[in-house]
Amino acid sequence: MMSSMNAVVPMLCVTAAGLAAMVAEAFRDPGESMPIAGLGIVGLIGAAIASLLLWDRNLSSFGVVTADNFGLFVTWILIIVGLLSMVLAGPTIDRERLPRGEFYALTLFAIAGMMLMAMASDLLIIFLALEVLSIPVYVLTGIRRDRATASEASFKYFLLGAFSSAFFLYGIAFTYGLTGSTRLDRIGSLIAAQAMTPTPMQLLAVGLLFVGFAFKVSAVPFHMWTPDAYEGAPPAVTGFMSTGVKAAAFAAFARVFLSAFEPLRGDWSAVLWIVTAATMVVGTFVGVAQSSVKRMLAYSSIAHGGYLLLAILSANDLGKGAILFYLLTYAVTNLGAFGVIGLLENRAEGNDRVEDYAGLWSEHPALAAAMTIFLLSLGGFPPMAGFIAKWYVFSAAVKAGYTTLAIVGVLTSVVSVFFYLRVVVMMYMTPADGHVRFPPVPRAAGVALAVSAVLIFYLGILPTRVLEWAAASISTIF
Amino acid sequence: MPFPILSSLIVVPIAGALLLLLVKDDEAHEALIRNVALIVSALVFALTLLLWMRFDATSGDFQFVERHPWIPQFGISYAVGVDGISLFLLVLTGFLTPLALLSSWASVHRKTRAFCMFVLLLESAMIGVFVSLDLFLFYVFWDAMLVPMYFLIGIWGYDRRIYAAVKFILYTMAGSVLMLLAILGLAVLHNSQVGSYSFDLLRIYQLSIPEPLQYWFFLAFALAFAIKVPLFPFHTWLPDAHVEAPTAGSVILAGVLLKMGTYGLVRFAFPIFPAAAAYFAPLLGVLAVVGIIYGALVAMVQPDLKKLVAYSSVSHLGFVVLGIAAMNTQGVQGAVYQMLNHGVSTGGLFLIVGMLSDRRHTRLIAEYGGLKRVVPHLVAAFLIVTLSSIGLPGLNGFVGEFLILLGTFRASPKLAAFAATGVILSATYMLWMFQRVNYGEVTNEKNAALPDLNPRERLTIVPILAMAVLMGVLPNLFLRPMEPSVERVLALMQRSTSFRAALGAGRSPAGRPVTDLELPAASRHPLR
DSSP, X not given: OGGGGGGGHHHHHXXXXXXXXXXXXXXXXXXXXXXXXXXXXXXXXXXXXXXXXXXXXXXXXXXXEEEOHHHHHHHHHHHHXXXXXXXXXXXXXXXXXXXXXXXXXXXXXXXXXXXXXXXXXXXXXXXXXXXXXXXXXXXXXXXXXXXXXXXXXXXXXXXXXXXXXHHHHHHHHHHHHHHSOOBHHHHHHHHHHSOSSOOHHHHHHHHHHHHHHHHHTTOTTSOTHHHHHHHHSXXXXXXXXXXXXXXXXXXXXXXXXXIITGGGHHHHHHHHHHXXXXXXXXXXXXXXXXXXXXXHHHHHHHHHHHHHHHHHHXXXXXXXXXXXXXXXXXXXXXXXXXXXHHHHOOSSOOOOXXXXXXXXXXXXXXXXXXXXXXXXXXXXXTTSHHHHHHHHHHHHHHHHTOHHHHHHHHHXXXXXXXXXXXXXXXXXXXXXXXXXXXXXXXXXXXXXXXXXXXXXXXXXXXXXXXXXXXXXXXXXXO | OOOOHHHHHHHHHHHHHHHHHTSOXXXXXXXXXXXXXXXXXXXXXXXXXXXXXXXXXXXXXXXXXXXXXXXXXGTEEEEEEEOHHHHHXXXXXXXXXXXXXXXXXXXXXXXXXXXXXXXXXXXXXXXXXXXXXXXXXXXXXXXXXXXXXXXXXXXXXXXXXXXXXXXXHHHHHHHHHHHHHHHHHHHHHHHHHHSSOOOBHHHHHHXXXXXXXXXXXXXXXXXXXHXXXXXXXXXXXXXXXXXXXXXXXXXXXXXXXXXXXXXXXXXXXXXXXXXXXXXXXXHHHHHHHHHHHHHHHHHHTOSBHHHHHHXXXXXXXXXXXXXXXXXXXXXXXXXXXXXXXXXXXXXXXXXXXXXXXHHHSOOBGGGOOOHHHHOHHHHHHHHHHHHHHHTXXXXXXXXXXXXXXXXXXXXXXXXXXXXXXXXXXXXXXXXXXXXXXXXXXXXSGGGTTOOOOOHHHHHHHXXXXXXXXXXXXXXXXXXXXXXXXXXXXXXXXXXXXXXXXXXXXXXXXXXXXXXXXTSOGGGGOTTX
């Protein structure tokens, strides 16, 4: 009995850390400082060790949570996301006087939900995980309670999220009605066994689940919530949700559509084609028009979602590995970028307009350099990780014959360079307007940014080993 | 294991740039920073000379080849090597970078450390482009090179620098991403034909690429290179970038970066896709001639010295593309030689313009006049560089243009005739400019007391002058080592003669066959 618990140990570690953070906050005297972030980091490191031990063992708990290598790879991405965002959130929490314990506890619960989502092999568990991760993120979005924009963002995100959850739930219900099961492997074999021509009911079920996922990965036209939520949330939270939620949702998306609904590929791929193209194009072109850096990165994250969809659509040996590598790269890069944004914010000013970055190079050369590395990596310049990731996706697309989408992809990535460079232009080529506005950089956050930057170069220059892991992970589920 | 000379060429500038990070970036350390950067780039130049000395001039194969698996899952390797074509481009890169650094000593006083770092990183990427034997590696360097150049233009440039920098990077990227897809397509094709992915140039040469695909891929490659060259009508980024860039940036941009486009045509686009190359060569030839004449005419009316030199680059690079499009020995050899010439003479012109603009802070021709009496040494250097750019016999420019026109004439006399007018036009605009700047009375009293060349400037310009004379007098020093490689490239370009005959596309507009392999060897080397 105990052995069947093995697969959920990583989530248990994180959940335990979350509970500990909550308890610690409850027993904290007002004014007393406690290393609550440390608790979370211990929990995450525990989860990392646990998933290291689970590697290659393909264990399953209760028949619905599978710790296969695919899930474990995503778990590691989530652990990196968790570690970086906990460290980078520190300055924001101090500055905004946010409830420290609650902040970390919610983050940890969300991570536990994300891990569950990455490993779930049953539609109901995926739904459960979706809720476990979404609810803390809704709260985190609005955690700056004194700000109207934060409440608005949180409320919007919550309403639309609940709406999409309903779609998702209906999809599960229809799927259950058709196949009599919610387990992915059974669904897959039952659908494959049924008639060659799919019934309208099947299409409806797939379509509803598709909408649910598309909302979570902010694919066009289900992306409307993204810019508002990203802008309203504190940058540390935005970095967390733009990477963690995305990683978990894409993992489940890939698992459901590439295994359970693989027999219906002919039907959903046409829709996915259109959604992918629209996501890349809208994300990029609307991004050009933004004057707020956070909104710009929100649209950029939509566009990056488009590249990930392209990898799912291609779904050949290259594409499947590309999903994981891209998620990892994107997580490290985007967290870094939002980390910098978070450090530049101060209580009086958002410092969020592109013009606010003027002269950053003179005041904080290291911070400007880090931001440049993140932005250039997002834009896909070698020798940064973003280049390898994009190259991987596009080679999958070319191989799968989606040449048109690949062309759309590379051209949109050129356009995206335009808006990433706007920030670089401000930082390096425009003189500051005089008064010092940028707060000093705390040491821990600086280290986190440096680690992200080094990781980006490592993944960009020596990607072989990680690519191997990604390929090995993906082969366990498809 | 032999000394990895090519890898050290790539690594030394990067190491130098990282070394500079250790020095504090302030006024007190400015001299130290400059000297370190200069020494590093001089070291690179010494290495390129060593390469030249040890280069086996009788072989057309790649030499000093290093191969290491890099991302083995996809057949990506770190493969570098040089042949007679890339050898001199490396020497040129090594030669111009220290001069560019020297030229910046008077004009760059802000953020000197970052400036030197970007120049060194740029040098590394440029060297990488010329030595890559793996298409993926090539693309990495090709794209990575944009970033330091972007910063050089954008931070240390003139008034409209930001516009120019962004335009530069976006134009080049827009062209090159399609090439990236074509490269991916080639690897996938290799996978379907051979059973494994490969980006290795030598293996890609052996692919038989089906016909419609070959045309598309060629267009993707050619677009990337045509923008870089820049070939008319893709040249609009160049005047902006040149004019706004600091002197060092202009020197490197004109001297080396533009050559990447023509180098790409010779190394990749033409030999990998021979049938498509033969089909599109006449079109490229026509565009090149249009560029020659258009660039010259526009240069003539420029009031700004830098803009004039920039448009003259469009014209001169047109000659290079024309030589490649001729697809015969003289044409290609002349094209490669002309790449070096243009690097030396246009690099020299930008250095001179930089010196004038350091003195007067203007680049308008109308602001000058009668400089000959004020700064005789500077004007003497200016004269030699101008004449070398025009192509006066005895200086470097003549040899390249002559070979190109000869090769073009054999492929298409009509194009050669039109191109030859470009030679006349270039004499017109250059000499007219020279006359307005240097002869006559000193009309503007601000010019009356300008200082002549100082020792640093002498050190900068004398190597250029020496090189211009050397390349004009002893062309075989350069032509002979490049010849076997040119022959090999031509053989690759002419792989599918029968294929082209079937298409009827192997004929130049004049109806003569493009190939010249059947000619007696003696007739191929008019300069020997």
